[in-house]
Amino acid sequence: MPSAQTGRGTTSLAAVPASRDLVVDFIRVACMFAVVAVHLLMMGISVGPAGIGVENPLTSLSWFAQGTWFGQVMPLFFVVGGFASLTSWRSLQRKGGDAGDYLRTRVLRLVRPTVALYAFLTLALWIATAVGVPGDLLKVIAAGAGVQLWFLAAYLICQAMVPTMARFHKVAPYRTVAALATGAVVVDVLRLGLERNPWGFDSNPIGLLNMVFVWGLLQQVGFFYADGVFDRFARWKLIAAAAACYLALMALTHDGLYPVDMLTNQNPPMFPLVLVGLAHVLLVKAAYPWLQRTVQQGWVQKVMFVVGSRAMTIYLWHLPLIIAMFGLALVLRLPFPEPASTEWWLSRPAFYVAAWALVLLVSAPLVRFELAGTALAPGASRPALWRIGLATVLAIIPPFVVMRGALDVWNASWGLVLLTLAVALVTGRTGDRKWKSPVVLERRAG
Template identity: 45%
Template sequence: MTQQNRTDPRAAKLARRDLVVDLARVWCILLVVVVHLLMIGVGLDASGAVVVSRPLEAQPWFAAATWFGQVMPLFFALGGFTAITAWKSLRKRGGDAWDFVRGRTLRLAAPALPLFVFFTLAIGGATLAGVDRELVDTVATGAGTPLWFLAAYLLAQSLTPVLAHLHERSRWLTLAGLALGAVAVDAARIVTGIDEIGLVNLVFVWAFVQQLGFWYADGWFRRRTAPQLVAIAAVAYLLVWLVVDAGWYSPDMLVNLNPPTVPLALLGIAQIALLTLVAQPLMALMRVRAMQAIVFTVGSRAMTIYLWHLPVIIAVAGLTLLIPSAAPEPASPAWWWSRPVVFVAVLAAVWAISLPLARFEQVSVAIPEGRRRPSAGAVVAAAAAAFVPAFLVLQFGLDLVLAFVGVVLFAAALALDRARAARTAA
C-alpha cells in the first residue's frame, strides 16, 4: 500500500475492493431493467385501442441474444465472489456460519418487506375497487416475475459457509459434484417430464455458478492467459449449443431460467471467463472518478432497483396511456425510439422510491453492545421464512394471498434475526 493510500481513507477503501466486480454487478442490474423495459409493450394503435404485447421476444434474433443477455449466471458468480470475501472477513473477526446466514437473510428480507407490503395494498386495493380480476392477476404475475431471485440467491448465499469449506478442501471435486448434481436433476426432469423435479437445481445450478465466484476470488481465472480464457468461454458456449441442438433445452435462455438448468451453469463459466478477459480495460474505466460515482451510487441501491423496477415499468406504461401521444403502438418505430426516455423515467422513479427505502437496504447486521445474536435455530427459521414467499411466487405467481404471506413471513424473518438481550448470570 502506498503512502497516499495510508493517508487517504477513500483510496484505502478502494484498494480493498474489486472495482471490476462492482462495475459488472451494476451492469447486470441495469441490463435486467433494459430487457424488461423492452419486453413490456403497452400502447395505443391507430384506432386508439390499447395494445399489450412483448416486442422484444417477438424479434427473430431474441433467442440468440439471450445467450449473451441472460446475465443472471454472471450475477450469481459475482455474488459468489462477494460471499466468500465476506465469509473470510467474518471468520477473521471471530464470526461463524450462523452470523453469516443471519447477515445474508437480513440484507435480503429487509428490502423485500416493503415491496410485499406494497403488493398487498395495491392488489387488495385494485380488487376492492372492482378492477377486472383477470387484469389484476396478469399485472400481479408480471410484477412478481423477478422475485424468484430472492429464493435462489438466499439459498445459494446461505450455503456459502459449507461450500467455502468444501472449496478449501477440494475445489475441483466440489465443482464437479455440483455439476453432476445439476446434470442428474435435469436428466430426471427430462426423462420423467415432471418440471417440478428441476426445482432441486435451485441448489445445484446456482451453487455451481456461485462457486465460480469463489474461483474468481482465488485468482484462478486471472492466472489464465487470454487464449485460455477465450477457449474456456468457447467450449462452454459449444456445450450450450450441443445440448440445445439435441433438443434437451430451449434455445431461449430465459425459458431455461426457472427451473434453472445446466445451460445456465455453462453460461456462468463463459461469462466469468469473458469478464476476466476484459478486466484490465474495465479496471482502467473504473479509475475514472465519474464512473466510480455512477457505479457506487447505483450499487448502493442495487436491491431496490432490482425489486422495484418491474412494478415501476408497469406503472409508467399505464401512465403513458393517459398522456396524449406518449404511448405509441408497441414495436412501432416511435415505440422503440421512446425507450431511452422511458428508461430514464423508470430509473428516476425507482431512485425516488429508494430514498425512503434506503434504511431497508442498509440494514445493520451488527450486534449492539450488551446484546447477543439469536440462536442457531432462530437464524435457520428466519432464513426459511424469507425463502418461502419468494419460492411460492416462483411456483404459483404473485397474488393477494401470497403478497400477504410474504409480508408476514418477511416480518417474521426480521423479528427472528433481531439481536436479543444478553443473558444474565444466575
C-alpha cells in the first residue's frame, strides 16, 4: 500500500508529492478498516456446557448476501492496486528499469513481512502441538489464522503480470480487457457446467484459472483509472454505470447461476466480482470531489499514513491477533454473549477498537520487514531473471496451498522454508558480474 515516507521509513506529511492521488491511499486504508471489521464480525464465539463454539454470525443475517455487493472490498483492492502498479512500473521504466527490477522489488516488499508471519505461526503451532492442545481446536485456530493468505498468492500472480499487461494496455487497452473478460466467462461456464455433471467431477481447479482472468481484469481496470479514463464522465453517468453493474449482478444471480454472496464467489474468483469492483470504482469517482475534501483533513492524513505505511503487516497479522485477543478473553473468563444477539452486536465496537489497538501495537516493531529497503548492496549484482521468476513461483506456492486447503503445522513449516528461499533468491550477490543498468532500486512507496 503506498505511503509517504522519509529516508528512514517514517511518515511525513511534507513528503507527499503534489501529484499524488491521496484518494487512492484513502480507499486502500478504508478497505483495510473494512477487512478487519468483517473478519472480526465473522468470529462468533460461544461458551457453554458443550465447550467452546465458533460460528459466523453474519450468515444468519437475511441481508448479508446482498450486503456483500457493497461490503466485499477485495475487488476494489485489486483495482487500486492496478493503479499503483502501473504508476510504479512507468516510473521504473523512465529510470531505465525492466521487468526483472519490478518483480524483484515486489517479491521483497510482499514476501519479507510474510516470512515473519510464517515464522511466528510455525513456532506457535509446533509449541501448541507439543503441549497437547486438542487437535480439533488447533485445526480451527490454525485455519482461521491463515484465511487472509490467499491474497498474497493472488496479488503476486497479478504483480508478475504487470509488465506484460502494461504493454498490452498501451497497445490495445480495450481488446485486452475484452480478452480477459472473455477468459473469465469461459472459465466460469466450464466450471459451472462441470459442477452439474453426474460423475462427481471437482470443477474448482478449473476455476483457479480465474485468478489470472478475474483478478487480472480488475487490475487492468486500475490501469484505466491511472490513465484518467473515469475522469472523462459526468457524475450522473458514473452513477448510472454503477447501477447498471448492480442490475447485471441481479440478472446473473437471480436464477441461481452465480451465488448471491460475493464472498462465496471469491475463491476461486468468479466474474461477478468484476462487476462489484467496477461498480465500486465508478461510485468512488462519482464521490471524488467529496473524497478529495476529506483527504485534505489533517487527522485523516495522519490515520492514512499510520495505517498505510504498515498496511501489508496489518493485513497479514490482524487475524492471528484477533484470534489471540479472543483467546485471552476466554482465559480471563470475560462474558461472551450469544453470537448475533443484541448484546453481541453492542459489544463489537469495543472489540473492534481493542483489535486495532493490538494490531497497531504489534505491527510497530514488525513493520521494519515491510519498510526495509530493496536497493542492491554496494558491489552486488542483480539476480538473474530466472532466479527472480523462480522466487516468485516459490512465494506463491505456500499461500496458494493455504487457500486451497487450510493452514496447519506442516504447511506452515515448509511454507516458511520456501518463502525464505524466495527472499534469498532475489537478494543481490556480491562478487558477481556488475549489473549494467543504472537503476537504483530504492523504492519506498512500493
